[in-house]
Amino acid sequence: MLRLFSLALITCLIYYSKNQGPSALVAAVGFGIAGYLATDMLIPRVGKSFIKIGLFGKDLSKPGRPVLPETIGAIPAAVYLFVMFIYIPFIFYKYMVITTSGGGHRDVSVVEDNGMNSNIFPHDKLSEYLSAILCLESTVLLGIADDLFDLRWRHKFFLPAIAAIPLLMVYYVDFGVTHVLIPGFMERWLKKTSVDLGLWYYVYMASMAIFCPNSINILAGVNGLEVGQCIVLAILALLNDLLYFSMGPLATRDSHRFSAVLIIPFLGVSLALWKWNRWPATVFVGDTYCYFAGMVFAVVGILGHFSKTMLLLFIPQIVNFIYSCPQLFKLVPCPRHRLPKFNEKDGLMYPSRANLKEEPPKSIFKPILKLLYCLHLIDLEFDENNEIISTSNMTLINLTLVWFGPMREDKLCNTILKLQFCIGILALLGRHAIGAIIFGHDNLWTVR
Amino acid sequence: MLRLFSLALITCLIYYSKNQGPSALVAAVGFGIAGYLATDMLIPRVGKSFIKIGLFGKDLSKPGRPVLPETIGAIPAAVYLFVMFIYIPFIFYKYMVITTSGGGHRDVSVVEDNGMNSNIFPHDKLSEYLSAILCLESTVLLGIADDLFDLRWRHKFFLPAIAAIPLLMVYYVDFGVTHVLIPGFMERWLKKTSVDLGLWYYVYMASMAIFCPNSINILAGVNGLEVGQCIVLAILALLNDLLYFSMGPLATRDSHRFSAVLIIPFLGVSLALWKWNRWPATVFVGDTYCYFAGMVFAVVGILGHFSKTMLLLFIPQIVNFIYSCPQLFKLVPCPRHRLPKFNEKDGLMYPSRANLKEEPPKSIFKPILKLLYCLHLIDLEFDENNEIISTSNMTLINLTLVWFGPMREDKLCNTILKLQFCIGILALLGRHAIGAIIFGHDNLWTVR
Incomplete structure (x- = not known):
């Protein structure tokens, strides 16, 4: 009954999206719900097959150390990719109907600055979207390889950077912004308002693609924590997007629409995984999910041009990494x-x-x-x-x-998640309030 | 020594490609050799890990039925994807240097009919390339799932069509050609030269994405046969491309350059797999390779606009499928x-x-x-x-x-491969000779 109702809702949302303005986002909600339902249906059915082929682990924090299926995070990841494939025609529906002439010749297309609003097919948007999905899919493949073979650190550490090549390529071609702003109080000494990092900006973005997946992978080991932190991160990122939708300048809305389009379905599949992985867990998520989820945020940050804001949301993960360093480096x-x-x-x-x-x-x-x-x-x-x-x-x-x-384990998990949420909210406030003061302006509002 | 020499050769080829005209193809040869070396190096090293996690099979056609690692085809597939990622900047190098201005705004770009030759960044080409890689990577993921879990037929049969969505999307946007030519002798009765299949053309292309991977998967079971037939198919497809490079009209060269760019590195990794899988085999290729390889040809056929010619090369596989039907359908x-x-x-x-x-x-x-x-x-x-x-x-x-x-098993394999090659050559000759007679013209030459 509930399932039928949901299906009807999804259909409505997706159908509605064909006729209205902010179509991509409405469809994203529909696909998010669809992703939730599919993941929620699949997880309990595949557990046994995973255990059968040796993908299982013991839950050391429970009496009797029960055996649970491992690497179940591959299911939400696969559902997500599946959903994002079917999503493609809906994102580009209006362009497909209005602008492509078909009939045997490639269209001469002019892509304007605000591609999403022009009436001509935005090939650059499609490349962006495809490169994002490609990067995520490569990360899933890497995660599965790691879960199966327990790859060594030195082998797997740089692999996410390879997965990010299509992303960086599209970034280079479409934006090529490699300068960072200098805080207002330093402008007087340095005599300029920005520094061009050039190649180093690409190294920075590749590092982000390495950092995000790994940082989620090391803040792990408590029922629900891996998924929980990703859900909190997703909500924070959506709040930030919402800020821009409601008060940001037009130029930034595109980036944040892109961000929301990727994150809403991710939130859907993650909530379903959370249902099965939260205390007392009946499945483990595995490295696959951690890598995949981390890369979702890296991709959104890089292609949405707010990688620095995104890193602010990762403060607990960054702190955890720095705090771990004395032991990691022996x-x-x-x-x-x-x-x-x-x-x-x-x-x-x-x-x-x-x-x-x-x-x-x-x-x-x-x-x-x-x-x-x-x-x-x-x-x-x-x-x-x-x-x-x-x-x-x-x-x-x-x-x-x-x-x-x-x-107790569930309280521990919730405490950390609450910490993450509060730090994230403070970081967002800080970024838009203090950021405006330091730089003299912010892309949400202007102080001067 | 040999390895050093190869590395030098690869570097030369790739470096040379930056300065010269037919750059993408020269770089493809370099990346093909690199793919061969990487695959050849990895296969003997990973065998034990595959056996350890239960991916092995017995070779029933050898005395003593030795245990061999299974699913090794995932290695050439992963190397191929890896190579194709690194390849991206080289394909688009000249556009990146000449045309993108960087500096914070998206470029206004005009994509002309012959995008490869214009001086402005071909976003549509990039989408095409990315959608091809995305489709192949999804197929690899599906293949790995099948090798791990032995998916049921009814579950996995339609999945390649999902993997092909990005491909069909790009086809719709960039070309939209859905009509097929009518043979000359029927033109008089039907009073037209072509039929528009509309939506059915997309169903046809999706079917091709389902057929090619599965057809290679069922012509299997003899040492080296899976890889061997793919190598023969790759050589035949390259011969066809060569025909167009040497005598085809300009308009078709782009498609065939795209085809060669995808197939040359594929040939590289496949030759390395062949070295280890040919009689007497030391590894099995698994479903992963069969699906992946089949999809390479489907992708090339669809995006290169010669899906019907490609199907002609698959005649032995089609015959094998039809011949198997009485048993498949009980x-x-x-x-x-x-x-x-x-x-x-x-x-x-x-x-x-x-x-x-x-x-x-x-x-x-x-x-x-x-x-x-x-x-x-x-x-x-x-x-x-x-x-x-x-x-x-x-x-x-x-x-x-x-x-x-x-x-003997090796002679059996070679006989089938020779058959495949001869039928393929005849099919190509037939397609360009008889095709020209039936349709009154061919895109290689004109009869009338």
């Missing part, structure tokens, strides 16, 4: 797994610890550890000689437990 | 495997047989079987009452053995 011993420890007796999660007695940290790093301890940024254990015995592992998840005390 | 009993039978004593392959005594064919089909027997198109076995006991299985492979007698 300055402090790093146990194989750094997930919080599950205590079967009270059912709560406790920070996991690295033993520093057997394997002491680099001696220069000891005072830093003590400083972090004073700042309540890690939890240390001392013996009678005031020597460090152990430290809590350096991940945002363990830090949350150090700050707020032991808690 | 008119004649179909054993689970129809591979030819290996005889350990003499090391030769014999036609495998379906038992018609226990499970007789539909009675209407018996006279047809006898007719086929008279035409030497199957081998039947009779008992003393002249009742049919068994028939050779209806595949092109078994038919070859019926015609030419038992032979």
